[in-house]
Every structure is written in structure tokens, then in C-alpha cells.
Amino acid sequence: MNYWLVKSEPDAYSWDDFVKQGKAVWDGVRNYQARNNLAAMRLNDQVLFYHSVAGKQVVGLARVSRESYPDPTIPEDPRWVVVELEPVAALPKPVTLQQIKTEPLLQNIPLIRHSRLSVVPISTNEFECILALGHA
Structure with a gap:
């Protein structure tokens, strides 16, 4: 299983x-x-949902x-892809x-190192650390 973090501006979505x-x-x-990261996502991979800009x-x-x-929004350009996500909790x-x-434990997380990317992979340890912080 892989772990990911996706960003969305809460005012937009x-x-x-x-x-x-x-x-x-x-x-x-x-x-x-970010497109390559979307293409690497596999069924049931876990994804952290991050509010960017406002909230962070x-x-x-x-x-x-x-x-x-x-990507069905631009059928004339096959370079771009989408995935479907479902909320868990x-x-x-x-x-x-x-x-x-x-x-x-999060000093090298791509959220910090590649702050402009909207879809980034994260390690198992980074994922588990963020979940633990979210349940503390």
C-alpha cells in the first residue's frame, strides 16, 4: 500500500x-x-486531505x-489523468x-520540501505520524 497527501483550497473544495x-x-x-503521482496511485491507497492556503x-x-x-475535462489532451477518491474519516x-x-519525524515530508505540489507521496512513517498527531 502507498500513502499520499493531496491539497485543496477549502474555499474551492x-x-x-x-x-x-x-x-x-x-x-x-x-x-x-503531481500528474505522475496521480498515475502511481493504486486502489485502496491511503490519502491525507490537506487544506492549503486557508487553514494549512x-x-x-x-x-x-x-x-x-x-482526465475527462480535457479529452483532447491525453497527458493528464485523474483518480477517484472517497472520504474515510x-x-x-x-x-x-x-x-x-x-x-x-516529518522534517523531510514532501509537503515541506515540494510545497507547490498538490499531490505528493509520503512514507509509511510520515503517514502514521500525522495520523497519531490527528488523534492526540
Whole structure:
């Protein structure tokens, strides 16, 4: 199993929007590295949902419910892909970017090192650490 972190601006698409919808086609990614990360996602991989810009915190856990396929919003350009995600659970306590930056186990997390990417892989240890912080 792989672990991922996806970002969304809560004013555009929040965790609450995601939960109400029940699943989401994760589209609109137009960065090649983030696209490659989407393409690497596998069914049932675990995904942390991060509110970027406003809030700057991990707020929930999702899973990959459909692996990558061509982005239907731009059928004329097969370079771009989407995945489908389903919400699993909100974190009891959001994990802030500040907490992540001060946690020794998270010093190399791609959220910090590649802060502009909207889809990043994370290690098992990073995933488990964030979940533990979210349940503390």
C-alpha cells in the first residue's frame, strides 16, 4: 500500500464538500510531477486531505477508489489523468502545517520540501505520524 497527501483550497473544495459528495474525481492537476503521482496511485491507497492556503492543515483521511484514467475535462489532451477518491474519516484534531514543520519525524515530508505540489507521496512513517498527531 502507498500513502499520499493531496491539497485543496477549502474555499474551492473543502473536506466538508468532499464528505457531502461522497467521492471525488481528483482533476485539474496540471503539474507533471503531481500528474505522475496521480498515475502511481493504486486502489485502496491511503490519502491525507490537506487544506492549503486557508487553514494549512491535514483534516481528513481518504482512499483511492479508482486508479488513474484520462482526465475527462480535457479529452483532447491525453497527458493528464485523474483518480477517484472517497472520504474515510475526518481527523479528530486537524494537524497544522506548523505542527508538521516542528515534528522531527516529518522534517523531510514532501509537503515541506515540494510545497507547490498538490499531490505528493509520503512514507509509511510520515503517514502514521500525522495520523497519531490527528488523534492526540
